[in-house]
Amino acid sequence: MSATSPVIERGTAASRIAGVGVVAIILLLAIAPQFLSAGAVDRMTALFIYVILAAMWNALAGFGGLVSVGQQVFFGLGAYFAIRLANAGLNPFVSLFVSAVIVGAVSWPISLFMLRLRNGEFAIGMWVIAALTHLLVNLDRLIQGETGTSLISLNVYDASTRRLTIYWLALASMTALLAILFGLLRGSTGAAIRAIRDNEDAAASVGVRVTGTKRLLFVLAAFGIGVAGALWLATSITFQPKTYFSVQWTAYMIFMVLVGGIGTFEGAILGALLFFLIETWFGGIGVWYLIGLGATALVFSLFLPRGFWGTLEERFGWRLLSVGYRVRLPVGASNPTGEIASPLQTTNSREKA
Numbered sequence: 001m002s003a004t005s006p007v008i009e010r011g012t013a014a015s016r017i018a019g020v021g022v023v024a025i026i027l028l029l030a031i032a033p034q035f036l037s038a039g040a041v042d043r044m045t046a047l048f049i050y051v052i053l054a055a056m057w058n059a060l061a062g063f064g065g066l067v068s069v070g071q072q073v074f075f076g077l078g079a080y081f082a083i084r085l086a087n088a089g090l091n092p093f094v095s096l097f098v099s100a101v102i103v104g105a106v107s108w109p110i111s112l113f114m115l116r117l118r119n120g121e122f123a124i125g126m127w128v129i130a131a132l133t134h135l136l137v138n139l140d141r142l143i144q145g146e147t148g149t150s151l152i153s154l155n156v157y158d159a160s161t162r163r164l165t166i167y168w169l170a171l172a173s174m175t176a177l178l179a180i181l182f183g184l185l186r187g188s189t190g191a192a193i194r195a196i197r198d199n200e201d202a203a204a205s206v207g208v209r210v211t212g213t214k215r216l217l218f219v220l221a222a223f224g225i226g227v228a229g230a231l232w233l234a235t236s237i238t239f240q241p242k243t244y245f246s247v248q249w250t251a252y253m254i255f256m257v258l259v260g261g262i263g264t265f266e267g268a269i270l271g272a273l274l275f276f277l278i279e280t281w282f283g284g285i286g287v288w289y290l291i292g293l294g295a296t297a298l299v300f301s302l303f304l305p306r307g308f309w310g311t312l313e314e315r316f317g318w319r320l321l322s323v324g325y326r327v328r329l330p331v332g333a334s335n336p337t338g339e340i341a342s343p344l345q346t347t348n349s350r351e352k353a
Contacts, residue, residue: 014318014319014320015319015320015321015322018320018321019321022321026171026175029044029171030168030171032044033164033167033168038159038160041163041164041167042163042235043276043280044167045163045166045167045170045231045235046235046276047272047273047276048167048170048171048173048174048231049170049174049228049231049232049235050252050256050272050275050276051174051178051268051269051272051273052173052174052177052224052225052227052228052231053075053225053228053249053253053256053272054253054256054257054260054268054269054271054272054275055177055178055181055224055268055269055272056071056177056181056220056221056224056225056228056253057071057221057225057250057253057254057256057257057268058257058260058262058263058265058267058268059181059185059217059220059221059224060217060218060221061257061262062257062262062263062264062267062268063185063190063193063194063217063263064193064196064197064214064217064218065196065197065198065200066122066214066217067119067122067123068122068123068126068127068250069123069124069126069127069247069250069254070123070125070126070127070128070130070131070247070250071126071130071221071222071225071249071250071253072130072244072245072246072247072248072249072250073126073129073130073133073134073245074103074107074221074222074223074225074226074229075225075226075228075229075244075245075249076130076133076137076229076241076244076245077099077102077103077106077133077137077226078099078100078103078225078226078227078228078229078230078233079099079229079230079232079239079244080099080137080140080143080239080241080244081095081098081099081102081103081226081230082095082096082151082229082230082233082234083142083143083149083151083233083239084099084140084142085098086151086152086153086154087142087153091153092151092153092154092234093165093169093234095230096169096227096230096233096234097173097227097230099226099230100226100227100230101223102226103222103223103225103226103229104219104220104222104223104226106222107218107219107222107223108215108219110129110222111214111215111218111219114126114129114218115214115215115218127247130245130247131245133245134241134242134245137241137245138241143241145241146240146241146242147240148239148240148241148243149238149239150237150238150239151233151234151237151238151239154234154237155237162234166231166234166235169231169234173227173231177224177227178269180220181220181224181265182265182323184220185265185323186322186323189213189216190323192208192209192213193213193217195208196208196210196213229244232244252275254297255271255275255293255296255297256268256271256272256274256275257271257307258271258297258300258301258307259271259274259275259296259297259300259307259308260272260274260307260308260309261306261307261308261309261310261311261313262306262307262310263310264307264309264310264313265321265322265323266309266313266320266321267307267308267309267310270308270309271307271308271309274308275293278292278293278296
């Protein structure tokens, strides 16, 4: 390879440092409850759940191109199955994760016909599935319609034990799901997922298993959102179908991913953090809080369409948690247009599958 040949790279010094930083942050979060108040522990638990929701929707829509406005169906089912399992005598903490497995299993037959739809049809179809599921859950006598019920079996644990256990379960779930997603996107399946997003027909023509790959991503996203729904139930105890099957959950997912940076691994995490901060500071002002969220999303759509992290990545070439490759032109090398690459062009290049 000549000195002026393009350099294909994935990891950088910054990404390796970021990897060490991520491990350090997770370890700090694991011991953080020793130094946090009860209210702060509850808020951090909510943040972990938001990260899960944002990462799963971003995986589905940002990387897979499957834009859905009905992912609240899996959030609600995660809570519902946890209620059902706990009522049947299963340990309430165990029921949180068994319910997510059931949600993943339920999402498989749903994918058989939903993945036949494309673009807007898929998005609206998922919303219809969510609405129908909401109605079916209301028919369950245990749930008592919109009156709802509670995860009563959690009350056998004292408040402190329950709070800390849910915190660590949420942290472990977030870490595990992000690690699984990161590993999936960095491998050949991740390349296939992005190829399908960019051009489904072209991906199929080069041997990508389009339907199977999309189904894998669909089920993973459903499982992750099911985990989030079950964990949210554990923090609030009460279950009301109209709350858990509300489209607001998907709206929150879309907001976090749009603001953070759709199609970037770091963007979903950053978007969840920004949403968490906005909710913490302004969540008590009522309807103006929701208006503010809508206005923020509109501003980002108009002026920062790639989101906060996507814009930083495009402008400065920052890559901390890279899931793909990129081509870098050495200084002095000519690009396809015949221009000479500047030092900026050596870092400011777009990531490829």
